[in-house]
Amino acid sequence: MTPRLGRFLVGLPPYAWLALFFLVPFLIVLKISLSEPAAGIPPYMPLWEWGEGAALEIRATLASYAGLFGDELYAYAYVNSIRIAGIATLGCLLIGYPAAYAIARSPTAWRQSLLLLVALPFWTSFLIRVYAWIGILKTEGLLNALLLGLGVITEPLQILQTDLAVIIGMTYSYLPFMVLPLYATLEKMDLSLLEAAADLGCKPHQAFLAVTLPLSVPGIVAGSLLVFIPAVGEFVIPDLLGGPDTLMIGKVLWAEFFDNRDWPMASAVAVAMLVVLVVPIMLIQSARSKAEESEG
Amino acid sequence: MILYSLLALAYAFLYLPIVVMVIFSFNASRLVTVWGGFSTKWYGELLHDEKVLDAAWLSLKVAMTSATMATVLGTLAAVVLVRFHRFAGRTLFSGLVTAPLVMPEVITGLALLLLFVAMEHSFGWPAGRSMTTLVIAHATFSLSFVTVVVRSRLAQMDLSLEEAAMDLGARPLTVFMSVTLPLIAPALLAGWLLAFTLSIDDVVISAFVSGPGATPLPIVIFSKVRLGVSPEINALATIVVALVGVAMAIAGRVALNREHARPA
Numbered sequence: 217m218t219p220r221l222g223r224f225l226v227g228l229p230p231y232a233w234l235a236l237f238f239l240v241p242f243l244i245v246l247k248i249s250l251s252e253p254a255a256g257i258p259p260y261m262p263l264w265e266w267g268e269g270a271a272l273e274i275r276a277t278l279a280s281y282a283g284l285f286g287d288e289l290y291a292y293a294y295v296n297s298i299r300i301a302g303i304a305t306l307g308c309l310l311i312g313y314p315a316a317y318a319i320a321r322s323p324t325a326w327r328q329s330l331l332l333l334v335a336l337p338f339w340t341s342f343l344i345r346v347y348a349w350i351g352i353l354k355t356e357g358l359l360n361a362l363l364l365g366l367g368v369i370t371e372p373l374q375i376l377q378t379d380l381a382v383i384i385g386m387t388y389s390y391l392p393f394m395v396l397p398l399y400a401t402l403e404k405m406d407l408s409l410l411e412a413a414a415d416l417g418c419k420p421h422q423a424f425l426a427v428t429l430p431l432s433v434p435g436i437v438a439g440s441l442l443v444f445i446p447a448v449g450e451f452v453i454p455d456l457l458g459g460p461d462t463l464m465i466g467k468v469l470w471a472e473f474f475d476n477r478d479w480p481m482a483s484a485v486a487v488a489m490l491v492v493l494v495v496p497i498m499l500i501q502s503a504r505s506k507a508e509e510s511e512g
Numbered sequence: 513m514i515l516y517s518l519l520a521l522a523y524a525f526l527y528l529p530i531v532v533m534v535i536f537s538f539n540a541s542r543l544v545t546v547w548g549g550f551s552t553k554w555y556g557e558l559l560h561d562e563k564v565l566d567a568a569w570l571s572l573k574v575a576m577t578s579a580t581m582a583t584v585l586g587t588l589a590a591v592v593l594v595r596f597h598r599f600a601g602r603t604l605f606s607g608l609v610t611a612p613l614v615m616p617e618v619i620t621g622l623a624l625l626l627l628f629v630a631m632e633h634s635f636g637w638p639a640g641r642s643m644t645t646l647v648i649a650h651a652t653f654s655l656s657f658v659t660v661v662v663r664s665r666l667a668q669m670d671l672s673l674e675e676a677a678m679d680l681g682a683r684p685l686t687v688f689m690s691v692t693l694p695l696i697a698p699a700l701l702a703g704w705l706l707a708f709t710l711s712i713d714d715v716v717i718s719a720f721v722s723g724p725g726a727t728p729l730p731i732v733i734f735s736k737v738r739l740g741v742s743p744e745i746n747a748l749a750t751i752v753v754a755l756v757g758v759a760m761a762i763a764g765r766v767a768l769n770r771e772h773a774r775p776a
């Protein structure tokens with residue numbers, strides 16, 4: 217067996233698998249987004265068909281996209297998804313940065329365990345972690361009981377079924393995605409730079425703003441993208457924690473597919489979501505390949 | 513000191529909801545905020561819920577099968593990305609491997625279902641939504657996570673060990689089986705466990721590719737959760753958390769021991 221053949225045989229299974237089950241499906245989504253909906257199984261018209269006399273008939277329509285742009289509901293859902301995902305990303309950054317910083321500056325012997333404690337919730341069920349917040353946030357839930365008991369509020373707050381609950385749930389669920397890349401950059405930082413800054417008369421907070429913060433930008437970018445991208449298309453969190461008027465694009469896609477059985481429309485929503493996310497996805501891909509090159 | 517208080521707050525934020533849920537799974541009262549005394553009756557009720565047990569069994573089978581497939585495919589993909597530097601379509605390949613990591617699940621789920629429907633329409637396989645479609649879908653998205661874990665291990669590996677084996681006349685397959693594979697085994701185990709937990713936890717993609725005859729546990733939990741909080745779900749959730757916790761503790765221990773045993 218030649219080395220060339222051997223390499224081909226190693227590479228073929230994953231390549232073929234991903235092409236068939238990841239690349240081809242997206243092409244099908246694109247195709248169906250251009251089809252006409254129909255009442256049947258499957259509920260869409262074929263995009264092309266061999267008509268009489270072997271003439272190829274192509275029936276493409278932009279009707280789904282026209283519906284997408286014509287109805288303000290969709291535009292609102294897109295903007296709202298980006299807004300909620302953006303606020304949740306900020307929340308993760310505000311909680312995650314001090315945490316990552318504290319871990320990176322803690323004694324070496326502790327770091328692995330502290331990091332494991334951050335990653336551990338990610339390994340337990342996502343669904344269950346989101347579910348746990350329902351009992352805390354609902355009107356007769358624990359948070360309201362606590363606040364009422366302390367006399368902070370006199371009327372229970374309506375938090376569950378609002379955008380705020382969705383933001384809390386997302387911040388909570390995606391926090392590990394923020395902390396891990398932030399820790400990786402902060403830990404690699406050359407601490408002698410801070411000593412140099414101090415020798416030159418920088419106060420600690422000045423040194424942080426002038427040295428640490430700029431050096432941790434790659435971690436901030438990577439962490440923010442890892443939180444933001446899945447958060448935009450999130451379905452479970454807005455469905456369980458949000459209210460009927462918490463419109464997010466993942467929920468809209470779900471409703472088009474499962475409730476309205478409009479597959480072409482669901483596909484068009486998916487294509488439009490990908491268009492919004494393609495830039496952040498490319499950014500994360502290029503950051504990844506850069507990191508690999510430096511790893512050697 | 514302020515820094516460590518903030519860290520402690522972050523940990524409290526991460527763990528309190530789970531702790532609260534575990535405590536209330538032992539609550540005799542059905543009410544969420546009223547403590548009616550310690551009870552394990554909700555656990556007993558779970559054990560008699562056929563629907564939950566069937567779903568749990570299916571989820572277990574799907575997770576074990578898909579994690580195994582994902583580990584094989586993901587490891588091959590990692591070998592390709594770390595060791596083969598130049599080949600036709602490398603950029604496309606590395607894009608295909610990493611894209612599932614960040615792709616919103618609703619898109620992946622929809623895309624896979626449309627593929628299965630088109631395949632069934634064209635040549636009759638896979639027939640309907642079944643365990644098969646679940647396994648294929650789960651193997652596809654967890655493959656990428658296995659690749660990430662195995663890839664970093666492969667990249668850190670000391671190449672001179674493989675070279676030594678090759679100099680001694682071992683063929684590439686033998687080198688891989690007797691030198692490379694034992695060295696990356698902890699990463700394979702970690703990757704398998706990651707794929708397993710991702711599969712057993714997946715709601716969105718499963719909702720698209722599962723059918724009436726094949727409903728995995730997360731879908732059953734999800735439809736119960738949509739009706740509101742209940743002590744039964746708290747109990748079910750506690751069991752899931754406990755099982756995953758134990759599995760992770762064992763995996764962590766194995767990985768750490770190997771790490772220390774490895775000659776520097």
